[in-house]
Amino acid sequence: MEFNTIIEPFRIHSVASIAMTTQSQREKFIADVGYNLFSLHSDDVLIDFLTDSGTGAMSRNQWAAIQRGDESYAGSPSWLTFKAAVQNLFPFKHVIPTHQGRAAEKILFTAIGGAGKVIPSNTHFDTTRANIEYSQAEAVDLVIAEGRDPASLHPFKGNMDLVALETFINARGIENIPVVMMTITNNSGGGQPVSLENLKAVSAMCKKYSIPFFLDACRFAENAWFIREREVGQSERQVVDIVREIAALADGMTMSAKKDPLGNIGGWLALNDDGLAAICRNLLILTEGFPTYGGLAGRDLEALAVGLSEVVSHDYLKYRIRSTAYLGNALAQMGIPVVQPIGAHAVYIDAKTLLPHIPALHYPGQSLAIELYKIGGIRGCEIGSVMFGRKPDGSELPATMELVRLAIPRRTYTQSHIDYVIEVCEEVLKRAPSFRGYRITQEPASLRHFTSEFAPL
Numbered sequence: 001m002e003f004n005t006i007i008e009p010f011r012i013h014s015v016a017s018i019a020m021t022t023q024s025q026r027e028k029f030i031a032d033v034g035y036n037l038f039s040l041h042s043d044d045v046l047i048d049f050l051t052d053s054g055t056g057a058m059s060r061n062q063w064a065a066i067q068r069g070d071e072s073y074a075g076s077p078s079w080l081t082f083k084a085a086v087q088n089l090f091p092f093k094h095v096i097p098t099h100q101g102r103a104a105e106k107i108l109f110t111a112i113g114g115a116g117k118v119i120p121s122n123t124h125f126d127t128t129r130a131n132i133e134y135s136q137a138e139a140v141d142l143v144i145a146e147g148r149d150p151a152s153l154h155p156f157k158g159n160m161d162l163v164a165l166e167t168f169i170n171a172r173g174i175e176n177i178p179v180v181m182m183t184i185t186n187n188s189g190g191g192q193p194v195s196l197e198n199l200k201a202v203s204a205m206c207k208k209y210s211i212p213f214f215l216d217a218c219r220f221a222e223n224a225w226f227i228r229e230r231e232v233g234q235s236e237r238q239v240v241d242i243v244r245e246i247a248a249l250a251d252g253m254t255m256s257a258k259k260d261p262l263g264n265i266g267g268w269l270a271l272n273d274d275g276l277a278a279i280c281r282n283l284l285i286l287t288e289g290f291p292t293y294g295g296l297a298g299r300d301l302e303a304l305a306v307g308l309s310e311v312v313s314h315d316y317l318k319y320r321i322r323s324t325a326y327l328g329n330a331l332a333q334m335g336i337p338v339v340q341p342i343g344a345h346a347v348y349i350d351a352k353t354l355l356p357h358i359p360a361l362h363y364p365g366q367s368l369a370i371e372l373y374k375i376g377g378i379r380g381c382e383i384g385s386v387m388f389g390r391k392p393d394g395s396e397l398p399a400t401m402e403l404v405r406l407a408i409p410r411r412t413y414t415q416s417h418i419d420y421v422i423e424v425c426e427e428v429l430k431r432a433p434s435f436r437g438y439r440i441t442q443e444p445a446s447l448r449h450f451t452s453e454f455a456p457l
Contacts, residue, residue: 101256191343
């Protein structure tokens, strides 16, 4: 029998205190840091939905595994444990550990990018795009049309547009496309999953044109759960088997282990090509560390090995997806426009629709994120024209969507915390017509959302 109440499939083993600030205090805190939520002290945040990356709670089994960590510089048994856990799910020939996902991206695109190269994806996320562009290559997004429509109910809005991909390959030339990427789930597009059917079709097209196919797979388990729940013929399968089938379709992957692998740090690059692996290992030694630790302590490798076994649990994934939907559905029911269907790791508020009086280049997403913090102490993340509006040539164009992501850390908050967020959002909805836009007063050359400063208009 199925009950309506969502219970966490765990007991609380340790707690961290939350400082209960007031709105007047938060208004001062955010003004003091130039209205950039990344610059806030985390102690001044009540509910931290800035990111789900590295912010989750580890299990007692993970903490116990930390005690097994062996800190030998080369050939640590912790490395062998980690490698076996990765290859159990992703049986690539070469596993190259890194301190987090963007380091894996940096190594990969340093090796295969460069001027004149173009790298298509369903939608590149911020660090992926930045690392591609830093190599002077071009990052191109080819998500299906439904993936650009926040209100569309397509079950797999992260899918690649297959016609657009083949047209792109023929137009740009296979010699200029070192790899095709697929982000699962599609973070920039609202945390939307990619179907197994679409993954198979992209893989087949890459084989047809002899182009390597890589996964940006940091939310692989959540994507596999959506395949199981939404795709015809998949409902009786084990998540672990779906994950292995996805991996078998690809030639390699990048991973931020701070997401689905349930770690607070870590990542890896995995691939089958011997020559490319040799180049990437040399870059790893230059920038991250020896190939058997890659910038991670042995204890981190042990904790990630346990996390990889825990994240494919059906009980955990069912709770994860249902608890996120609990928040997303509540916001939708009160009239706040959110990206539909609700994803797994976050709820995305459609700031363009909620704040139609704020033009895109006055940053409605940033405005909404700031007000969520001022009113209720909730820290979210703008995913719109602040994050994606600045082009490599310095010009600025509105992003396709203006979103605020409420990314929910794994195994961290309870239902009462989410109920509080819902109440805050009710107040935000009432006040929305009064919100103002912002201008950027200081920004870096790339990834400006991390450190830019703003002023209200």
